[in-house]
Structures are given as structure tokens and as C-alpha cells.
Amino acid sequence: MENNIIEVSNVTKVLGGHAVLSDINFQVPKGLVFGILGPNGSGKTTLLRILLGLITPDTGEVKVLGQNPVSMTREDKNGIGFVLEDHGVNERLTAYQNIDFFAQVYGLAKEKRRARILEMLDKVDLSAYIKKPVGTFSKGMKQRLSLARALIHEPRILFLDEPTSNLDPEGTVYIRNLILKLSSEEGITIYINSHDLDEVERICTRIVIMKHGNIMLQGAMADLLRPNNQTTLEVKLEESEAFPKLVNLLNTLSFVTHFKIEKGAAFIELIDDSSRLTLFNTLAQNSIPIKEITQIKNSLEDLYISIVKEEEHHEVQ
Amino acid sequence: MRFNDIVAVAKRELLVITNYKFSFLVLFLGSFYLGTYLSMAYTNLIPDPQIRMDTYLAFFFLSTEIACSWALSTIQVQDYMRQRCMETILATPLSLASILLGKSLAIFILSYIPSLLCTIIVFCQANLPLGLTALVFPSSVGWILFFISPVLLFGIICLNTLQLMYLNHSMGSLIAVFVIYLLVFRTGAHFSSSIGLTVLVGYVLGLLCVFLLSYIGLKFLKKERIVLAL
Numbered sequence: 001m002e003n004n005i006i007e008v009s010n011v012t013k014v015l016g017g018h019a020v021l022s023d024i025n026f027q028v029p030k031g032l033v034f035g036i037l038g039p040n041g042s043g044k045t046t047l048l049r050i051l052l053g054l055i056t057p058d059t060g061e062v063k064v065l066g067q068n069p070v071s072m073t074r075e076d077k078n079g080i081g082f083v084l085e086d087h088g089v090n091e092r093l094t095a096y097q098n099i100d101f102f103a104q105v106y107g108l109a110k111e112k113r114r115a116r117i118l119e120m121l122d123k124v125d126l127s128a129y130i131k132k133p134v135g136t137f138s139k140g141m142k143q144r145l146s147l148a149r150a151l152i153h154e155p156r157i158l159f160l161d162e163p164t165s166n167l168d169p170e171g172t173v174y175i176r177n178l179i180l181k182l183s184s185e186e187g188i189t190i191y192i193n194s195h196d197l198d199e200v201e202r203i204c205t206r207i208v209i210m211k212h213g214n215i216m217l218q219g220a221m222a223d224l225l226r227p228n229n230q231t232t233l234e235v236k237l238e239e240s241e242a243f244p245k246l247v248n249l250l251n252t253l254s255f256v257t258h259f260k261i262e263k264g265a266a267f268i269e270l271i272d273d274s275s276r277l278t279l280f281n282t283l284a285q286n287s288i289p290i291k292e293i294t295q296i297k298n299s300l301e302d303l304y305i306s307i308v309k310e311e312e313h314h315e316v317q
Numbered sequence: 318m319r320f321n322d323i324v325a326v327a328k329r330e331l332l333v334i335t336n337y338k339f340s341f342l343v344l345f346l347g348s349f350y351l352g353t354y355l356s357m358a359y360t361n362l363i364p365d366p367q368i369r370m371d372t373y374l375a376f377f378f379l380s381t382e383i384a385c386s387w388a389l390s391t392i393q394v395q396d397y398m399r400q401r402c403m404e405t406i407l408a409t410p411l412s413l414a415s416i417l418l419g420k421s422l423a424i425f426i427l428s429y430i431p432s433l434l435c436t437i438i439v440f441c442q443a444n445l446p447l448g449l450t451a452l453v454f455p456s457s458v459g460w461i462l463f464f465i466s467p468v469l470l471f472g473i474i475c476l477n478t479l480q481l482m483y484l485n486h487s488m489g490s491l492i493a494v495f496v497i498y499l500l501v502f503r504t505g506a507h508f509s510s511s512i513g514l515t516v517l518v519g520y521v522l523g524l525l526c527v528f529l530l531s532y533i534g535l536k537f538l539k540k541e542r543i544v545l546a547l
Contacts, residue, residue, distance in 0.1 A: 015545070052408045055541040077410040088405025092336040092396065093329075104325035105409045 005030045005157050005189045006051065011060035013046055013213075020046045021213045024060070028206070033183045033190040035204030037197065037304065043213040044193040045085070048161055051191070052082055065156065078106055081155030081188075083146040085162050091135035095126055098134060099149050106153035120148040124178070140171025147178065157189040158182065164199055176203055201225075201300040209307055216307045225298045230257065231273050232296040235266040238289035249286055253279070267296065318414045326411065326419020327426070334392050334423060344388035349431040352381025353438060366443035371459035373439045375516050376504060378463070381435050382470045385428030390477060393420065397486040407540045414535055417482065421474040428474070429467060436463075458517055465520050472527030479534045485546040 006028035013021040021043045028034045036044050049055045050062055053069030062069060067076045089098045096117060103113045121127050124144035134142060143163065150158060163179065164172040180203055182188045194200050200207060201221070208218040217224065237243065243261055250259050250268065255275035259268045270276060276295075283290055335341055356377030363369040397403060406416065443453050455463065 049544060053540075054404065054408055054544045074410045082405075082408055084404055084408070086401040086404065088402050090329075090333060090396070090400045090402050092333055092400070097329075097332055101325060101329045102409065104328075105322060105411055107321070 003029050005065060006034075006191065007061075007063040008047075008051075009061045011047070011050065011057045011062060013043075013050065013055070013057050015046070019213055021050075021057070024213075024215060026208050026215065026218055028189060028191060030189055031183070031187050032206050033179065033192065033204050035192045035194060035200040035207040036210060037194060037200050037207055037300075038210035039195055039308075041212075042210040044195075044210060045161065046213075047210075048084075048159060048191075048193050052080070052159060053077075074107075078153050079156040080159070081150035081153065081157070082159040083143070083150045083161065083163060085165070087142045087146045089134050089142060089145055089149065091137075092133065094131050094133055095121060095137075095145055096130045098145065099152055102149050103152050108153065116152060120152055121145075123151070124148045125174075138171070140167050140174065143167060143171065143175060144178075147175070151182070155188065157191065159191045159193075161193045162195070163192060164194075164196060172199070179203055197299075197301045197304055207300075209304060211308065217303075221300075224303060225300065231270045231276060232298075233268045233270065233276070233279070234292075234294045234296050235268060235283075235290060236264065236292040237266075238291045240264060242289050245286070246283075246288055249282065249288065253282065255279070318412050318418075322411050322415035323419045323422060326416055327422040330393070330420050330423030331426065333396050334389055334427060337392050337395065340392050340395070341389075344391065345385070345427070345431065348381065348385040348388045348428070349434065351384050352377070352431055352435045356381060356435065357439065357442070360439065361442075366447065366453045367456055367459075370439055370443050370453065370455045371462075373436070374455055374459045374463045374466070375520075378432055378436060379466050379470060382428050382432040382466070383473060385431050386424050386470070386474045386477065389424050389427050390481065393424070393478075394481065394486045397481075403486075404544055407544060413482075413538055413540065417475060417478055417531075417535060421471060421478045424474050424478070425467075425471050429470065458513060461517060462520060465517075465524065469520060469524050469527065472524060472531060475531045476527050476534070479531055479538065482538060482543060483534065485543070 004027040006026075008024050008026050011021055011024040012019065024043075024047065036047065038044050046055070050057050051064055051069060053064075053072060056070055064072070065076050065079050067073065069077075069080075093101075099117045099120065100113065103117060108116060118127065118130070121130055124147055126141060126144055126148065129137070129141070134145060137145065147163075160179070164175050167175065176199065179190055179192070183190050190203075192200065192204060204221055206218075206220050207224065209216045235246070237246065243266070246266055247259075247261065250256050250266070255271045255278060257269045257271055259266055261267075268279070270279060280293070356373060360369045360373050360377060363372060407413075447453065454460075
């Protein structure tokens with residue numbers, strides 16, 4: 001329990017007579033990159049606002065760093081950094097002025113402040129723009145500035161709301177790498193709200209998929225993409241005449257759970273990872289002319305679409 | 318609530334308001350003109366220089382300040398709507414009271430300056446025709462009003478900022494403070510020759526009213542209300 005930096009238990013929130021969140025339960029262990037995935041209107045932002053102490057849940061309990069975010073002490077609140085979807089930087093002020101305000105709010109001593117601001121601006125590659133008004137910045141630069149702002153007080157957890165939405169590919173890659181660096185090098189727990197499947201798949205180690213205020217699925221990314229620890233291999237042969245022999249062989253193997261021949265290749269599902277080597281040896285011993293073997297990875301997109309479709313199917317029924 | 322938080326918010330607001338250079342200059346000069354020209358158009362009708370000064374300090378000093386604070390609040394509203402920074406500020410450890418007092422302090426500092434300039438002009442206007450042989454100063458009531466008015470002004474600004482926060486910084490929320498300005502100005506024009514204890518009591522009552530309303534308003538204002546209105 002102490003290892004969890006966020007604990008959400010039975011949280012419900014009704015806004016305007018509509019249940020925005022229904023019985024939400026999950027925990028976020030320390031040091032992870034945690035993703036909340038869901039379409040617009042799934043309740044991600046409301047949940048983030050609850051975690052930041054901006055709104056209170058109708059029922060249930062939320063703990064961030066072991067405290068209720070609404071009644072949190074100032075010291076504990078200093079352990080939280082965040083970047084909301086609207087950046088939160090004032091375009092009329094310079095990069096330095098924007099960060100300086102937050103540095104003061106988080107209680108950084110005057111003598112340390114300047115050095116820390118310069119260090120953070122350097123970290124996000126904005127040292128050359130220190131005196132420039134933020135209004136002249138690109139979206140990617142504003143996002144980087146917001147990250148510098150959120151990290152100024154060395155938080156233990158960083159909440160990010162759609163960190164790469166509306167960014168160009170270059171900006172997206174930069175922010176993703178920065179997030180991974182913050183997690184791996186500085187041990188900051190990262191909580192990401194996103195509807196970008198690719199982004200979540202690339203950087204999150206644990207996810208929650210939400211829809212209509214409900215949790216549809218949650219777990220470690222690796223487990224979700226490989227249910228029951230199964231492995232799927234795509235086997236291509238040198239000669240298509242060898243397929244019947246392969247089919248006969250596969251029918252006799254107990255560690256093969258399922259297989260199909262499709263588009264000139266055999267798709268073989270194995271009971272676990274360790275069966276791969278046994279399969280390779282068996283194929284070689286039986287002189288199957290193998291051209292290529294590729295491990296098939298389930299994508300988050302497949303998983304997400306299957307969940308959403310299943311939900312829609314239930315709704316229709 | 319920490320004093321440093323209030324100072325940080327006030328400093329930021331001052332930077333933001335003065336950064337809207339054109340709007341700031343126009344509004345600042347406009348309210349200064351309003352304070353000097355309109356107020357003096359009324360006070361100049363009073364022949365006695367001391368009553369003239371007292372009248373200015375009792376009503377027009379305050380109305381000039383209110384006009385300035387109203388004008389500067391429009392910049393705050395403009396900035397609030399354009400920048401959408403409020404949610405980020407609310408999610409920091411800043412309390413609502415610190416945000417309110419910081420914003421109000423910035424407006425107070427900026428709106429007090431033209432009023433003081435107007436006071437100097439009124440003082441010179443009353444004394445120069447007399448050849449500076451014996452300087453005319455406000456009466457004791459006038460002095461008290463002079464020192465109370467900044468406190469009353471700060472209370473009015475707090476109340477204004479609070480109602481801007483309640484009404485999600487809509488332009489319509491500026492109407493309320495403009496009504497207060499008109500009320501004070503009209504009262505000044507009506508009672509210009511009878512400055513005394515009644516006016517002083519009115520000031521004190523106004524002061525109590527404004528701070529009580531601010532306190533009650535702040536007690537019931539929740540971050541959730543502001544965030545959900547965004």
C-alpha cells in the first residue's frame with residue numbers, strides 16, 4: 001500500500017445530473033509511467049481535477065502521496081507537478097517571468113530561484129528564449145515551457161493532460177523522450193491522460209482504459225498486450241508445399257494453443273514464451289523449410305478497439 | 318495563506334496588466350482624466366478652498382480610485398479570458414484568499430496613483446489663487462477620510478475581484494463596480510457642501526460592509542465552482 005503514490009477507491013462524480021465517474025478504483029505504484037486512456041468525455045479530465053484537488057468526488061476516496069488532495073498540506077502539495085491541457089502559461093509574459101511566478105508560489109528561495117529557472121529552461125532547450133514573450137512561442141515550445149514550469153519545484157509525481165496533443169511530430173518525439181527520461185533518470189512517477197493510443201503504448205508501463213466514466217480495463221501494458229502470457233509467431237516457409245506437413249506437425253504439439261494458415265504464412269499461438277525454442281527445434285528436426293519467423297505483437301489499438309466494440313455490442317444488446 | 322503568496326500573485330498581476338500596454342495606457346489616462354476633470358468640475362463650484370478639498374477627499378478621491386480600479390479590472394478580465402491560466406493557478410498550493418488579495422493588491426497599487434496625483438492637483442488648485450501665503454489643508458474629517466479611503470478602496474476592489482471570480486470574469490461582472498462608482502460620484506455631487514461626521518460614519522459603515530461581504534463571499538467560494546465554470 002505504501003508503495004502506491006496514487007490510490008483511487010470507489011470514486012463517483014455526478015455533474016449536471018450525469019455520472020461522469022462511476023466507481024473508479026486503481027492504484028499507481030511509485031516510479032511508473034501510468035496512462036489513462038479514453039475517448040473525449042470518458043471522465044479523464046474530471047479524474048485529473050479530483051487528483052489535483054480542484055474538485056471533490058461525491059463518494060469514494062482519493063489519496064495522492066498518501067494525502068487527500070483537497071486537504072493536503074503545503075509541503076505535500078509541493079510534491080506534485082502538473083501540466084494541464086491549456087498549458088497554463090501567460091503569453092503576455094516572458095518565459096522567465098512565467099516560471100518565476102510558480103517558483104515563488106512553490107516557495108523556492110530567492111537566491112536559488114534564478115539558478116533553478118535557468119537549469120529548467122536549459123533542460124527543455126529554451127535557454128535562448130528566456131526573455132522572449134511566450135506569445136511568440138510555437139505549441140511545442142509552450143508545452144516544453146509548461147513542463148519546465150511543472151518541474152521547477154522537483155515534484156515526485158507529474159500529472160500530464162494530453163501532453164502531445166496538437167504538436168508536430170518533432171515536438172511529440174521530444175516530449176515523449178523527455179517524459180521517459182524524467183521517469184528513468186529522476187524517478188518521477190508520471191500520470192498521463194491521453195487519447196493517443198500510440199503515445200500511451202510507447203511510454204506507459206501501466207494503463208487504465210476508460211469509457212463513459214467507467215474503467216473498462218486496467219493492468220500492466222505487457223500483460224494487457226499479451227493476455228495469459230501467450231506468444232504468437234508468424235512463420236513463413238520457403239516452399240508452400242510444406243504447409244500440410246507443418247499443419248500435421250502443429251496438430252501434435254501440446255504447447256501450440258491455436259494456429260491458422262493465412263496469406264502464405266502460419267500464425268502460431270504458443271502457450272508461453274519458453275515454448276518458442278522448443279518449436280524452433282521441432283521445426284528443424286522435422287525439416288520444415290523455414291524462410292522467416294516473426295513474433296507478432298498485439299497492439300494497444302487492437303486491444304482498445306476490441307474493448308470499445310465489445311462495449312458497443314453490449315449497449316446494442 | 319502566506320504573505321509571500323499574495324506578493325507573488327500581485328507581482329504577476331502587475332506585470333500582466335502593464336503588459337497590455339495600449340489598453341493600460343488608454344484606461345489609465347482615461348480614468349485619470351475622469352478623476353481630474355469631472356471631479357474638479359464639481360469641486361470648483363465650491364468657493365471655500367477647505368470645503369473644496371474636503372469634498373474631493375470625501376467623494377471624488379474615492380470615485381476616481383473606483384473608476385481606475387474598474388478600468389484596470391477590464392484588463393484582468395481580458396487576460397483571464399485569453400490566457401486560460403486560472404485552472405493552473407488554482408491547482409498550485411495557492412489558497413483562494415491569496416489569489417484574491419494578490420489580484421486586489423495589484424489593482425489597488427495601480428489605481429491609487431492617479432487618485433494621489435489628483436489630490437495634489439486639488440491641493441495646488443486651492444492654494445495657488447491664495448498666493449501660498451497661508452496654506453489651506455483639509456479639515457480633520459478630511460484628513461481621516463484621506464487615510465480611510467485607501468482601506469475602503471482595497472475592500473471595494475476585493476469585493477469586485479471576488480464577484481469577478483464568482484461570475485467567471487465575464488464582462489457583465491464589471492457592471493456592478495461601475496454602479497458603485499456612479500453611486501459614490503452622485504452622492505459627492507449631491508452632498509458637496511456638507512462634509513462632516515455623517516460622511517465619516519458612512520465611510521466606516523461602508524468599510525464594514527465591504528469587508529464583511531468579502532469575507533462571506535470568500536467563505537462560500539470554492540475552487541470547484543471556478544474550475545467547473547471554465
